[in-house]
Amino acid sequence: MVNPGRKRDHSRDADILQATLDVLAETSYADLTIEMVAVRAGAGRGTIYRRWTSKDELILAAVACADQAGPEAGKLPDTGALRSDLLAMLDPDWLGSSERRLRILASLTAMMSRTPDAFAAINRAIVEPSVAAYQHLIQRAVDRGEFAKSADVAALAQLIPAMATYRALFLQQPVDLPFFFSMIDGVLLPALPAPS
Amino acid sequence: MVNPGRKRDHSRDADILQATLDVLAETSYADLTIEMVAVRAGAGRGTIYRRWTSKDELILAAVACADQAGPEAGKLPDTGALRSDLLAMLDPDWLGSSERRLRILASLTAMMSRTPDAFAAINRAIVEPSVAAYQHLIQRAVDRGEFAKSADVAALAQLIPAMATYRALFLQQPVDLPFFFSMIDGVLLPALPAPS
DNA sequence: CAGTTCCGGAACTCAGTAGTTGCGGAACTA
DNA sequence: TAGTTCCGCAACTACTGAGTTCCGGAACTG
Numbered sequence: 001m002v003n004p005g006r007k008r009d010h011s012r013d014a015d016i017l018q019a020t021l022d023v024l025a026e027t028s029y030a031d032l033t034i035e036m037v038a039v040r041a042g043a044g045r046g047t048i049y050r051r052w053t054s055k056d057e058l059i060l061a062a063v064a065c066a067d068q069a070g071p072e073a074g075k076l077p078d079t080g081a082l083r084s085d086l087l088a089m090l091d092p093d094w095l096g097s098s099e100r101r102l103r104i105l106a107s108l109t110a111m112m113s114r115t116p117d118a119f120a121a122i123n124r125a126i127v128e129p130s131v132a133a134y135q136h137l138i139q140r141a142v143d144r145g146e147f148a149k150s151a152d153v154a155a156l157a158q159l160i161p162a163m164a165t166y167r168a169l170f171l172q173q174p175v176d177l178p179f180f181f182s183m184i185d186g187v188l189l190p191a192l193p194a195p196s
Numbered sequence: 197m198v199n200p201g202r203k204r205d206h207s208r209d210a211d212i213l214q215a216t217l218d219v220l221a222e223t224s225y226a227d228l229t230i231e232m233v234a235v236r237a238g239a240g241r242g243t244i245y246r247r248w249t250s251k252d253e254l255i256l257a258a259v260a261c262a263d264q265a266g267p268e269a270g271k272l273p274d275t276g277a278l279r280s281d282l283l284a285m286l287d288p289d290w291l292g293s294s295e296r297r298l299r300i301l302a303s304l305t306a307m308m309s310r311t312p313d314a315f316a317a318i319n320r321a322i323v324e325p326s327v328a329a330y331q332h333l334i335q336r337a338v339d340r341g342e343f344a345k346s347a348d349v350a351a352l353a354q355l356i357p358a359m360a361t362y363r364a365l366f367l368q369q370p371v372d373l374p375f376f377f378s379m380i381d382g383v384l385l386p387a388l389p390a391p392s
Numbered sequence: 393c394a395g396t397t398c399c400g401g402a403a404c405t406c407a408g409t410a411g412t413t414g415c416g417g418a419a420c421t422a
Numbered sequence: 423t424a425g426t427t428c429c430g431c432a433a434c435t436a437c438t439g440a441g442t443t444c445c446g447g448a449a450c451t452g
Contacts, residue, residue: 005397006449012399028306030226033439044400049441109305109365110224119368127366152382158362159355159383165366166358169305170323172315186348187355191387201427202419208429229409240430245411 008050016041016048020062025103029059029111059111060121066104067125076133082141082192086184089133090177099175101126102168109169130161138192148193159188204246212237212244216258221299225255225307255307256317262300263321272329278337278388282380285329286373295371297322298364305365326357334388344389355384 019041023032034055038045052058077088105126111118135157142151160183164175173179215237219228230251234241248254273284301322307314331353338347356379360371369375 002451003397004395004451006399008398009449028226028310030224030306031310034441035439038400042400044402045441046401046443047399050398053441055440103309105366106305106309109302110226113299113302113365113368114224123366152378155359155378155382158359158367162358162362163351163354165362166354169309170301170319170361171354172309182348182351186351187383187387190389191383193386198421199427200421200425202429204428205419230411231409234430238430240432241411242413242431243429246428249411251410 012041012043012047013051014065016043016051016058017062017065019043020058021066021100021104024059024062024107025100028107032059032107034058056115056118059108060118063104063108063118063121063125065125066101067129076136078140082137082146083184083189085137085141086180086188090180095175095177098130098164099168102165102175105165106169127161131157134158134160141192145195148196150193150196156188156191159183159191163187208237208239208243209247210261212239212247212254213258213261215239216254217262217296217300220255220258220303221296224303228255228303230254252311252314255304256314259300259304259314259317259321261321262297263325272332274336278333278342279380279385281333281337282376282384286376291371291373294326294360295364298361298371301361302365323357327353330354330356337388341391344392346389346392352384352387355379355387359383 016037019037020032022040023036027036032055034045034048037043037058038048041048048058052061077085079085079088105122108118108122112122113119135153138151138153138157141147142149142153160180163183164179167173167179168175212233215233216228218236219232223232228251230241230244233239233254234244237244244254248257273281275281275284301318304314304318308318309315331349334347334349334353337343338345338349356376359379360375363369363375364371
């Protein structure tokens with residue numbers, strides 16, 4: 001008589017967190033209700049509250065598992081030249097998941113800038129991975145001598161994520177292939193210093 | 197007997213709108229209450245509702261008058277060279293009002309990406325003026341032959357606003373003088389094409 | 393079996409806030 | 423002075439949504 005009773009169905013966890021992210025991508029943090037999440041996940045509110053004690057905790061848990069579709073550092077392209085590495089990231093899958101994450105980020109911006117826990121969680125799951133991917137590609141290009149060591153890699157790695165976020169959230173213009181080409185060939189590569 | 201009764205004190209309008217922006221800079225759109233605004237403005241809630249019919253209308257009106265402290269196109273520096281024009285914008289007043297507007301922007305991001313009216317109002321008052329200022333300075337430099345006509349002025353004008361917003365909202369790092377120097381000398385100027 | 397814990401769903405409590413109304417008083421008009 | 427509209431303030435209504443509890447039923451243990 002150790003564990004009597006029906007087992008908790010942990011496959012519901014993922015369903016609920018995915019539903020949370022879906023709702024978050026469509027409304028904002030404040031407009032999200034537990035009821036919306038429950039309906040979308042086909043679950044009861046009690047089932048949600050048995051796993052996470054509050055709305056905030058649910059949302060932070062959902063955000064924490066939002067980096068699964070992101071560009072893991074292990075899967076980054078390695079073509080031998082920075083420009084072709086950058087272009088290799090632009091497959092349709094990556095563009096789609098990127099757009100979804102930007103909508104979620106828009107919903108969470110207010111929460112992010114007011115609670116340190118939210119900042120840490122969102123930064124780790126949504127903001128950091130993208131910058132880290134660019135930083136990795138650019139640093140590698142510098143290391144192999146494609147550009148001078150004087151390059152400010154940390155600042156340049158933020159360039160495309162920052163411009164894409166600004167464009168999507170505050171200009172509401174499409175973050176599409178022409179945009180990336182314009183950023184890569186018109187801003188990022190020209191700003192990198194020629195090798196000495 | 198045309199206008200009997202006590203006149204409406206229109207100096208209260210500005211007090212209330214300023215209080216609204218203050219609260220907005222400290223909390224988010226959803227957490228702002230009319231009561232907070234009333235207390236901060238030393239006004240009654242009735243006085244607020246007599247002027248604006250709803251919370252949304254009050255906030256949009258407040259945002260619309262938030263561009264007063266911004267860099268009006270008429271006051272832009274004209275030193276004869278782009279770099280010194282850019283540095284001339286970086287006075288402490290401008291940096292301070294810029295930081296305040298970024299906090300307000302963080303509070304309104306969710307609202308912005310979901311209601312077209314809010315997008316238009318916030319874009320016009322907070323986002324556009326900054327980009328327009330940089331666009332004006334860069335375009336003038338290109339016109340006077342400081343850089344080649346092939347420069348993508350529209351994209352480069354968004355560079356510093358986008359990086360500053362990203363840095364403040366999503367990295368929570370200071371948008372200070374070293375940051376601007378790094379952007380101007382490390383990214384923007386190198387990315388501009390040499391004159392033909 | 394019996395007892396327990398899960399499930400979805402519905403009904404419930406409770407707190408907070410948008411928006412309204414009325415009060416006493418001040419400022420204005422005629 | 424009489425009538426009106428403003429003011430700050432406090433009481434009030436109406437609603438929404440977080441979090442809880444209970445129900446009938448299913449899944450598990452011994």
